[in-house]
Amino acid sequence: MEALLWVNWIAFLAITIYAAFLFVQVVRTRIAYIKLGRKSEYDQDVKQRLKDIWVYVFGQKKLLKDMKSGIIHVMMFYGFLLVQFGAIDYIWKGLNPESHLPFGIFYPGFVFFQEIVTLTILVAVVWAFYRRYIEKLVRLKRGFKAGLVLIFIGTLMVTVLAGNGFELIWHEHSLTWSEPVASAIAAAFMWMSPTVAAVMFYIMWWIHLVALLAFLVYVPQSKHAHLIAGPANVYFNQDKKHGKLEPINFDMDEMEESDEEPSFGVGKVEDLSELQLLDLYACVECGRCTDVCPASGSGKMLSPMDVLVKIRDHLTEKGAAVTGKQAWVPSYAFAGTAGNQAVEPDNSLAEQVMNQQLIGDVVTEEELWACTTCRNCEDACPVMNQHVDTIIDLRRYLVMTEGKMDPEAQRAMMNIERQGNPWGLSKKDRENWREMDETLNIPTVKEMSKAGEEFEYLFWVSSMGSYDNRSQKIALAFARLMNKAGVKFAILGNKERNSGDTPRRLGNEFLFQELAEKNIKEFEKNGVKKIVTIDPHAYNIFKNEYPDFGFEGEVYHHTELLAELINEGRLAPQEAVNEKITFHDSCYLGRYNEVYNPPRDILQSIPGVEYVEIERNRENGMCCGAGGGMMWMEETTGNRVNVARTEQALEVSPNTISSGCPFCLTMLTDGTKAKEVDEEVTTQDVAEVLERSIFGEPAKVEQTA
Numbered sequence: 141m142e143a144l145l146w147v148n149w150i151a152f153l154a155i156t157i158y159a160a161f162l163f164v165q166v167v168r169t170r171i172a173y174i175k176l177g178r179k180s181e182y183d184q185d186v187k188q189r190l191k192d193i194w195v196y197v198f199g200q201k202k203l204l205k206d207m208k209s210g211i212i213h214v215m216m217f218y219g220f221l222l223v224q225f226g227a228i229d230y231i232w233k234g235l236n237p238e239s240h241l242p243f244g245i246f247y248p249g250f251v252f253f254q255e256i257v258t259l260t261i262l263v264a265v266v267w268a269f270y271r272r273y274i275e276k277l278v279r280l281k282r283g284f285k286a287g288l289v290l291i292f293i294g295t296l297m298v299t300v301l302a303g304n305g306f307e308l309i310w311h312e313h314s315l316t317w318s319e320p321v322a323s324a325i326a327a328a329f330m331w332m333s334p335t336v337a338a339v340m341f342y343i344m345w346w347i348h349l350v351a352l353l354a355f356l357v358y359v360p361q362s363k364h365a366h367l368i369a370g371p372a373n374v375y376f377n378q379d380k381k382h383g384k385l386e387p388i389n390f391d392m393d394e395m396e397e398s399d400e401e402p403s404f405g406v407g408k409v410e411d412l413s414e415l416q417l418l419d420l421y422a423c424v425e426c427g428r429c430t431d432v433c434p435a436s437g438s439g440k441m442l443s444p445m446d447v448l449v450k451i452r453d454h455l456t457e458k459g460a461a462v463t464g465k466q467a468w469v470p471s472y473a474f475a476g477t478a479g480n481q482a483v484e485p486d487n488s489l490a491e492q493v494m495n496q497q498l499i500g501d502v503v504t505e506e507e508l509w510a511c512t513t514c515r516n517c518e519d520a521c522p523v524m525n526q527h528v529d530t531i532i533d534l535r536r537y538l539v540m541t542e543g544k545m546d547p548e549a550q551r552a553m554m555n556i557e558r559q560g561n562p563w564g565l566s567k568k569d570r571e572n573w574r575e576m577d578e579t580l581n582i583p584t585v586k587e588m589s590k591a592g593e594e595f596e597y598l599f600w601v602s603s604m605g606s607y608d609n610r611s612q613k614i615a616l617a618f619a620r621l622m623n624k625a626g627v628k629f630a631i632l633g634n635k636e637r638n639s640g641d642t643p644r645r646l647g648n649e650f651l652f653q654e655l656a657e658k659n660i661k662e663f664e665k666n667g668v669k670k671i672v673t674i675d676p677h678a679y680n681i682f683k684n685e686y687p688d689f690g691f692e693g694e695v696y697h698h699t700e701l702l703a704e705l706i707n708e709g710r711l712a713p714q715e716a717v718n719e720k721i722t723f724h725d726s727c728y729l730g731r732y733n734e735v736y737n738p739p740r741d742i743l744q745s746i747p748g749v750e751y752v753e754i755e756r757n758r759e760n761g762m763c764c765g766a767g768g769g770m771m772w773m774e775e776t777t778g779n780r781v782n783v784a785r786t787e788q789a790l791e792v793s794p795n796t797i798s799s800g801c802p803f804c805l806t807m808l809t810d811g812t813k814a815k816e817v818d819e820e821v822t823t824q825d826v827a828e829v830l831e832r833s834i835f836g837e838p839a840k841v842e843q844t845a
Contacts, residue, residue, distance in 0.1 A: 148342070149235060152349070159353035162469045166360040167368065169467065170421055173459030180415040182376060189375045192524075197371045202522040205760070206428065209271065215264035216293070219257050223297075226254035227352065230300050234345040238311055248318035251304075255321050258297050265294045279427025286425075289364055292355040296348060301325065303344035309337035361468055363425040370523035373422035376415055377524050382684040383515050383732050385529055386413075388536070388649045405536025405647065409455045409498055410462075412530065419525040420452035429517035429527060434763040434785075435510040439778020442510035444517040444527040447503055451530075454502045457482055461490040499534055508534050509546060512781065513645050513768030514727040519759050532768075535647030549646050552772035557651055560637040561603040562772055571633035573605070573612040582619050584633035585666045595630040597622075597696070598668045600682070602675035603638055604802035610809065611802035614674050617831040618698050624834060625710040627701075629672070635662055639678035641728075644685075646769035653689070660691045672696040674827070676728035676801045677767075683733065697729055699800045699826050703738035706745055713833035716748030719795040721829065724754065724785065724808060725761035726801035734759075739800045739826045746833045752792045762788060764799075764807035771803055786811025796822045798829055 195201050200217065204210035229241045229251070243250050269290055272280045280286070305325025308315065309332050315323035332340070359367055388404055406412055429444040430436045436443050460467045460482045467479025474480050482490040496502060508531055517527045538544045545553070555564035574582045588595050599622070605615035622629055637655055644652035663671075671693060673679050683695040705711040721743055729735045736758045744751050756762045765781030775781065786808055789797045797812070799805045805823055812818040 145235075145237070152231075152235065155350070155353060159356055162357045163360065166357070166469055169459075169463075169465045170360060170365065170369075172463045172465055173455055174414050174417045174421070176410045176455075176459060176462060177412045177414040177417040178410075180376075180413045182415070189377070192374050192377060193371060196374050196522070196524060200522075202428075202520065202524075205520065209277075209426075212264050212268050212271070215260050216268070219261035219264065220293070222257045223254065223261060223300075225250075226258065226300060227296075227348075229254070230303060230345070230348065233307060234303075234342065234349075248316070252318040252320075255301070255319060258301060259321065261293060262297045265290050265297070277427075279431040281425060281427070285362070288358070288362075289355075292351055292358070295351045296355070299344045299348035299351070303341050303348060305329065306332075306337045306341040306344060310334050310341050357469065363423065365421045366424045366523055369418060369422040370424065373415075373418050373523050373525065376418065382680065383513070383518070383526075383528055384684050385532060385644065387653065387688050390650060390653065402541075403537070404540040404649065405538070406530070406533040407498060407537040407541060409451060409458055409502075411537075412451075412533065416526070416530050416533075417455060419527075419530070420448055420455055422523040422525055423448045423452065424523060425449060426522065428520040428522065429525070432516040432520045432760065432762075434512055434514060434516070434765060434781045435778075437762075438765075438775075438781045438784050440506075440510040440775075441504065441777065442507045444511075447507060447531065448525065448527065450502050451498070454496065454498065457493045458496070461493045499538060503534065505538065505544065506777075508538065509773070510777075511768050512727075512763045512765055512770050514763035515731050516727070516760070516763065519731055532645060532647060536649055537647075539647035540650060545646070546773050548773050549769050552769070553643055553646065553648055553651065556603075556638045556643060556655075561607055562638070562642065563603075563607060565607050567637075568634055570601075570606045570636055571631065573601070573607075573615060576612060577616050577620070580616065580619050581623055583630050585630045585635075586633065588630045589666075593628075595628045597627060597629040597670045597672045597701070598663070598666070599629045599631050600639070600671050600673035600675070600678055601631055601636060602673060602678050602802065604806075605674055606636070608802065608806070610806060611674075614802055614805070614825040614827055617825065617827045618674055618702075621702060621705070621711060621827060621831060621834065625705045627705070627710075632662060632666075637662075639675070639681050641677040641681045642769050642772070644681070645767070656686055656689045656691075660686060660689060663691065663693065668693060670694045670696065672698055672701050674698045674800075674802060674825070676726040676732075677803065680728045680732045697733075697735055697738070697800065699729075699739040699742060700735060702827060702830060703741045706742065711830070711834060713746045713830060715833045715836045717746050717829060717833050718748040720750045720752060720793065721796045721798050722752050722754050722789055722792050722794040723757075723826070724764065724789060724797060724799045724804055725758055726799060726804050727761070727763050727767055729800055730761055731759055739798070742826050742830055743798060746829060749829075752794060754789050754792060756788055764801075764804040766803040766807050771806075780811075780814070782807035782811045783814045786815055790815065790817065790821065794821060796824055796829065798824055798826055800826050 200210060200214050203213045233240055240247060269287070271277055272286065273282060301321050302325055304319055304322035306329065308322060308326040309329060312334060315326060359365060423445065425445060427445055433442060433444055456467045457478045460479045464483050466483050468474035468477050471480055478489055478493065481487050482493050499505060511528065511531045513528050515528050518525065552562040555562050559565060560567045571584060585595070601615050604611040637659055640652040640655035643655065671682055676697060679695055679697045682691065702711065723739055723743060725736065740751070743749055762785050763781060764785050797808050799808060805825055809823045812821050812823060
């Protein structure tokens with residue numbers, strides 16, 4: 141017996157060392173691939189990063205948004221962590237028979253706890269199998285690879301329970317309360333002799349060991365690499381809360397000194413940053429991002445998950461060709477894969493991989509232009525992947541390097557460049573909206589300066605508020621409320637330009653930076669310290685992205701200011717608005733900036749209002765379809781996003797669908813018209829509803845776009 145134990149020890153050490161070697165090799169290879177990207181800069185706020193690990197990794201915060209899948213994952217995650225102590229004990233028993241971990245009097249309690257954990261994991265495995273293959277959740281892939289991890293985990297749990305049962309027979313131990321499952325197995329096979337039971341124990345032991353080590357090698361070269369890359373991604377996560385985009389450095393001197401053709405944006409996988417490449421290996425392939433994507437949900441080609449997965453697979457193959465490190469191990473088992481053949485000398489496959497176009501061969505232009513930049517995908521992602529900035533970086537390459545863009549979007553961009561608004565209307569007419577109600581005091585900064593007066597807030601009217609007939613009513617309502625509250629404000633008038641959000645999200649970073657520079661100079665010239673706007677897109681870009689270009693100032697959304705004025709008693713809703721009202725969250729106000737309560741507080745402060753929530757609300761609210769420049773492009777495939785969102789709002793049977801964004805209001809108005817309910821259901825900005833309560837305005841608002 142002693143000789144067999146020595147053989148067992150030698151075999152154990154050999155296979156364990158080999159598996160550990162393969163594991164380290166794969167991890168080092170993936171790190172080498174990630175390092176092909178641009179160097180990433182990130183702050184050193186270790187305390188916040190550790191808090192994120194606690195909340196999102198150990199707290200499983202985002203996974204629990206889907207309660208059923210979240211519970212399954214919690215059972216597996218914590219079960220797998222805890223069961224490792226039992227695995228160590230099990231392996232110990234195989235190497236040193238009739239011995240176990242030295243827990244003394246606590247050992248019976250330890251093995252009882254391990255059996256409970258093992259059974260919990262088995263329940264989770266069966267439940268996960270049901271969700272994927274029986275219930276057939278749309279967002280989950282099916283097939284052998286998708287279920288392989290369940291086979292691994294199920295095998296590990298069954299073999300440890302069976303092995304412990306056979307060990308009781310082998311050593312002729314009594315059945316015990318501390319191992320109820322193992323004791324039940326032992327009772328079922330009590331007819332076995334100790335020798336046969338010993339053989340069966342070692343069969344289970346070796347199956348368990350091989351499965352455990354195979355799983356170890358499998359994890360970093362499969363979608364389960366997220367077990368390693370996911371926590372790293374959460375820790376190294378930049379400030380993704382506001383979807384902040386990285387500026388491009390347009391240094392003309394550097395371009396002239398370089399021998400290469402100027403290239404902007406991401407045209408090759410190596411142009412992505414290291415953190416963007418880490419996203420690829422962190423992807424869980426859980427489909428949560430695609431499940432909430434408005435483009436995917438309305439029949440467009442885009443799937444945020446598929447974009448990351450396709451770029452990841454391309455990186456793996458190209459990374460192998462560039463670094464000379466084989467992608468898959470053991471190499472003899474994967475000799476026919478592109479990731480391994482690409483490193484072989486004189487293999488044409490390497491050249492093919494190197495010549496693959498990231499945009500076109502890997503990801504299609506149609507996918508890139510379908511994105512509304514709503515960031516619902518990022519909110520849903522359990523490992524905090526950032527899909528939108530990758531998509532916009534690819535758009536930047538299309539627009540600024542290849543000169544490719546949807547004709548309608550290009551027209552809007554040219555109009556912004558020439559006249560400062562997407563319609564190409566005269567910039568000299570920008571302040572004419574004031575003439576719609578000459579009783580209101582809406583001064584320009586120039587007029588205030590001439591009068592020797594100061595203003596507290598610059599009211600950024602935006603292109604929508606200045607030119608769009610429907611949005612002008614929002615601007616007037618807000619101005620009337622500020623007059624009533626005694627707020628000192630001014631507008632730039634004809635000096636106001638586009639904020640630059642549309643060009644930036646469409647990929648024209650150069651035009652955005654030009655606009656930002658001019659706007660900031662105008663702010664500084666007029667001593668602007670506070671900005672308030674009815675446009676969440678302008679609000680977001682001023683608050684979170686203009687500081688990169690030197691802007692210093694406070695930025696408010698008009699619902700934030702109105703809520704504050706009500707709290708201070710400067711505005712008092714009096715007239716009853718006897719309507720059932722729901723509120724649609726703008727992506728750039730909600731998910732980008734977490735402003736959820738002010739508009740709701742305003743509506744709920746109005747007498748007579750019966751406030752109801754759309755099922756998808758707050759951080760899970762669905763996009764109206766206008767973001768990312770889509771306001772200026774026609775949807776040519778699938779269903780219209782704005783109609784789908786309107787249908788969700790209509791499910792709660794409102795009299796009025798309210799919003800805090802002129803873009804959203806336009807899309808929802810079009811949605812009610814498409815559903816032929818515009819006569820029964822109005823669409824109004826929060827400021828307009830509040831205006832009715834304070835001034836007693838008529839309930840019906842003309843629905844013009």
